[in-house]
Amino acid sequence: MKVDAARSAYLDIQAREHVSLPFAESLGYQVRLTHRLIQKYLQQRIEPHGVTLGMWYFLRALWNEDGLTQKELSLIVGTMEPTTLSAIKAMEQGGLVKRSRNSDDKRKINIFLTARGQQLKDELMPIAKEVVDAAASGFTQREVQMLMQFLGAIQINMATKIQPDTEA
Secondary structure, three states: OHHHHHHHHHHHHHHHHHHOOOHHHOHHHHHHHHHHHHHHHHHHHHHHHOOOHHHHHHHHHHHHOOOOEHHHHHHHHOOOHHHHHHHHHHHHHOOOEEEEEOOOOOOOEEEEEOHHHHHHHHHHHHHHHHHHHHHOOOOOHHHHHHHHHHHHHHHHHHHHHOOOOOOO
């Protein structure tokens, strides 16, 4: 009985994809699948160092510019502030960052890397480079440059279509 239901569901999906947009032809789906696979491999490589994928993006932002506010981190990483706060708490408990009230604006809290958080850059960035190299395995340098140009053009295309956020 379950086999018949599964087959029926599969055929329904096939019929819908025939008239809609098959995953194989969906740029969005293919980009998402690629991103998820790269993330999964990166996660496997960095977790032995005590860093989750969620922490990774915040560490990258702080390695680029230490002392960002929680709001700035949210904007850079693309997360909601409660998600950012949870990640910061976990990183603080892990000894990777410390919070400090902003001296100019007491409402703001700046996030600074600890010595351990800074040290992780030397450990993890080579791993990240290996992950990128694995993803681009079999491509020439020119093909990788072209892919980056194509992705940049897609990002511009989409950014021009998105309605700006309006804050009340």
